[in-house]
Amino acid sequence: AQKITQTQPGMFVQEKEAVTLDCTYDTSDPSYGLFWYKQPSSGEMIFLIYQGSYDQQNATEGRYSLNFQKARKSANLVISASQLGDSAMYFCAMREPSTGNQFYFGTGTSLTVIP
Amino acid sequence: DADVTQTPRNRITKTGKRIMLECSQTKGHDRMYWYRQDPGLGLRLIYYSFDVKDINKGEISDGYSVSRQAQAKFSLSLESAIPNQTALYFCATSDSDGRDTQYFGPGTRLTVL
Numbered sequence: 001a002q003k004i005t006q007t008q009p010g011m012f013v014q015e016k017e018a019v020t021l022d023c024t025y026d027t028s029d030p031s032y033g034l035f036w037y038k039q040p041s042s043g044e045m046i047f048l049i050y051q052g053s054y055d056q057q058n059a060t061e062g063r064y065s066l067n068f069q070k071a072r073k074s075a076n077l078v079i080s081a082s083q084l085g086d087s088a089m090y091f092c093a094m095r096e097p098s099t100g101n102q103f104y105f106g107t108g109t110s111l112t113v114i115p
Numbered sequence: 116d117a118d119v120t121q122t123p124r125n126r127i128t129k130t131g132k133r134i135m136l137e138c139s140q141t142k143g144h145d146r147m148y149w150y151r152q153d154p155g156l157g158l159r160l161i162y163y164s165f166d167v168k169d170i171n172k173g174e175i176s177d178g179y180s181v182s183r184q185a186q187a188k189f190s191l192s193l194e195s196a197i198p199n200q201t202a203l204y205f206c207a208t209s210d211s212d213g214r215d216t217q218y219f220g221p222g223t224r225l226t227v228l
Contacts, residue, residue, distance in 0.1 A: 033214055033215065037217075043221065044219065044221055045158075045205060045217075045219035047216055047217070050214055050216060052214070091157060093158075093217075095215050100163075100171055102160055102163070102173060102174070103158075103215075104160075104174075105150075105157040105158040107155060107156060107157045108157055
């Protein structure tokens with residue numbers, strides 16, 4: 001079974017609008033970490049936001065927020081007020097202690113911001 | 116200067132050749148990782164090291180080996196390269212702070228002909 005599932009291969013959003021990128025995960029560990037990364041066309045991987053499994057509040061970092069629904073095993077990324085520079089691939093990832101703290105990445109979502 | 120550097124940035128080689136990809140970091144992190152990225156498959160972990168004497172296999176270690184020469188240096192070797200090892204390779208580091216946030220190098224694009 002996939003540890004991380006991103007079901008949206010591609011998304012489009014109008015500039016200045018908000019967009020939600022979906023991520024579901026699969027683990028039986030009680031403690032784990034969830035991450036989102038951005039990969040622009042230049043290829044580098046940029047850390048965006050982190051959510052711990054025991055965190056009570058949804059994580060926020062500037063225009064990025066993580067909609068964490070633990071019972072649904074869902075960790076969706078919300079980008080508010082989209083900008084042209086947000087066009088990129090976005091990857092959800094999970095750190096799983098029971099497998100030696102290995103990281104598992106989803107297959108990514110390609111986001112295009114339309115002017 | 117970049118915190119995580121990878122050399123070379125691009126490499127084209129032939130089937131059967133031995134290849135070494137190098138990674139250095141100035142972040143002072145104990146943990147280092149090697150990933151490969153293939154189109155449509157995301158990133159997959161090859162090997163990881165939590166300190167100089169600790170090396171662990173990841174999800175797809177077959178055909179690869181690693182060496183942790185120092186806290187700041189972690190090399191990935193392909194002993195006999197094959198075409199399906201053509202990919203983008205990333206080195207990453209993390210601090211042992213509980214989160215293990217991965218900080219990535221710029222990547223090495225490897226083509227095996």
